[in-house]
Amino acid sequence: MSFINYSSREINCKIVYYGPGLCGKTTNLQYIYAKTNPEAKGKMISLATETERTLFFDFLPLSLGEIRGFRTRFHLYTVPGQVFYDASRKLILKGVDGVVFVADSQIERMEANLESMENLRVNLTEQGYDLRSIPYVIQYNKRDLPNAASIEELHRLLNPETVPEFQSIAATGWGVFDTLKAIAKLVLQELKKGR
Amino acid sequence: MVSPQLVMYEEEFNRISAICERLCIDANAKVVFLVDKNGQLIASAGQTSNLDTTSLASLTAGNIAATGGLAKLIGEKEFSILFHEGERDNLHISIVAGRVILVVIFDGRSSLGLVRLRVKKASQELTVVFESLMRKLEDPAAGSPFAEITDEDIDNLFND
Numbered sequence: 001m002s003f004i005n006y007s008s009r010e011i012n013c014k015i016v017y018y019g020p021g022l023c024g025k026t027t028n029l030q031y032i033y034a035k036t037n038p039e040a041k042g043k044m045i046s047l048a049t050e051t052e053r054t055l056f057f058d059f060l061p062l063s064l065g066e067i068r069g070f071r072t073r074f075h076l077y078t079v080p081g082q083v084f085y086d087a088s089r090k091l092i093l094k095g096v097d098g099v100v101f102v103a104d105s106q107i108e109r110m111e112a113n114l115e116s117m118e119n120l121r122v123n124l125t126e127q128g129y130d131l132r133s134i135p136y137v138i139q140y141n142k143r144d145l146p147n148a149a150s151i152e153e154l155h156r157l158l159n160p161e162t163v164p165e166f167q168s169i170a171a172t173g174w175g176v177f178d179t180l181k182a183i184a185k186l187v188l189q190e191l192k193k194g195r
Numbered sequence: 196m197v198s199p200q201l202v203m204y205e206e207e208f209n210r211i212s213a214i215c216e217r218l219c220i221d222a223n224a225k226v227v228f229l230v231d232k233n234g235q236l237i238a239s240a241g242q243t244s245n246l247d248t249t250s251l252a253s254l255t256a257g258n259i260a261a262t263g264g265l266a267k268l269i270g271e272k273e274f275s276i277l278f279h280e281g282e283r284d285n286l287h288i289s290i291v292a293g294r295v296i297l298v299v300i301f302d303g304r305s306s307l308g309l310v311r312l313r314v315k316k317a318s319q320e321l322t323v324v325f326e327s328l329m330r331k332l333e334d335p336a337a338g339s340p341f342a343e344i345t346d347e348d349i350d351n352l353f354n355d
Contacts, residue, residue, distance in 0.1 A: 003201045003235040004341070007208035011341075012235045042249045047257075056261070059234075059253045065352045067344055072352065075234060075253065091260035095233030181353050188349045191200075191341045 001095040002191055010071045013187050014095055018120045019102035020112035021053070021081035024141040027170040028102060029060045029076055032180060035173065036062060054080040057092050064184060074184055081116065090123050098135035098187040100179055103158055105140050105148035113158055135186035137164045139179045144169045201231055207328045208238065214320050215240040222313035223305035225284065230255050230296045237295060251298070255288060259296050278307065287311070291318045292325040
């Protein structure tokens with residue numbers, strides 16, 4: 001749910017990075033944080049365990065520039081990917097404007113991808129959203145790994161509805177900003193349509 | 196969409212800011228801020244210059260969401276007031292009008308009793324403002340304030 005403030009002339013939108021454990025959601029945010037001008041970003045917050053697994057969420061506020069005199073601000077969140085953190089994932093999806101599903105390209109993680117995507121669908125439905133009607137893109141991460149499945153295979157299994165999809169290597173940043181731009185655009189287009 | 200987008204107009208924003216500022220003075224607090232349940236900062240008052248209010252807003256909303264989840268697990272609707280006591284500064288967090296979060300940061304110059312008392316009064320005033328704002332937003336004539344932006348406007352944002 002976007003927040004438009006006429007007084008401070010700001011539009012605020014919430015984007016959530018979803019996906020199975022260790023797929024690279026936090027790495028996406030870390031790369032965005034590292035490569036964004038200091039004046040365009042706020043502090044990145046990571047609520048993680050001692051072993052750097054996301055416990056509750058990562059949060060990164062970003063400012064993308066102005067549209068018709070309104071500053072556009074995006075709040076990027078990640079969810080904890082591990083299966084047993086489902087209660088936390090539900091909370092983070094509240095008020096979401098757009099979703100990035102980060103899939104782990106490794107063949108052996110395919111089941112985890114499918115399970116996480118189903119979980120996303122269920123959790124969104126619980127909040128009254130429909131994955132088919134909200135801004136949604138898919139990122140196939142870890143393309144550099146030798147055991148990565150083919151794009152055709154990933155597409156067939158994870159993207160039968162053919163939403164925008166991107167390849168990435170989040171650790172090096174390849175594909176990270178393409179994904180972010182795509183989801184931000186979709187969110188703004190949705191905003192344009194109104195309620 | 197499940198809930199209408201929150202739109203804040205100048206008039207309501209000024210009323211809300213005035214209430215926050217008065218609460219800050221009346222409660223002898225350091226900082227007062229108001230956050231949407233989704234973590235967006237709505238208004239703030241007091242000594243905010245060296246505070247990261249964006250992060251505070253997001254973490255407060257996360258905190259309220261997590262305690263709300265706990266409440267449901269034990270059969271409560273929500274915990275409408277949270278209090279965190281620090282060595283110097285304390286945080287008083289309360290839910291207003293069921294959808295926004297009022298946060299008061301105070302130190303030894305104030306007291307929990309005084310903060311609670313003033314928060315109660317301010318909450319009632321804020322509830323009135325938010326109810327009128329929600330009525331405004333539900334009015335179908337309100338439309339989307341961004342209906343006029345073009346695809347070009349959006350593309351321009353992403354030109355490197």
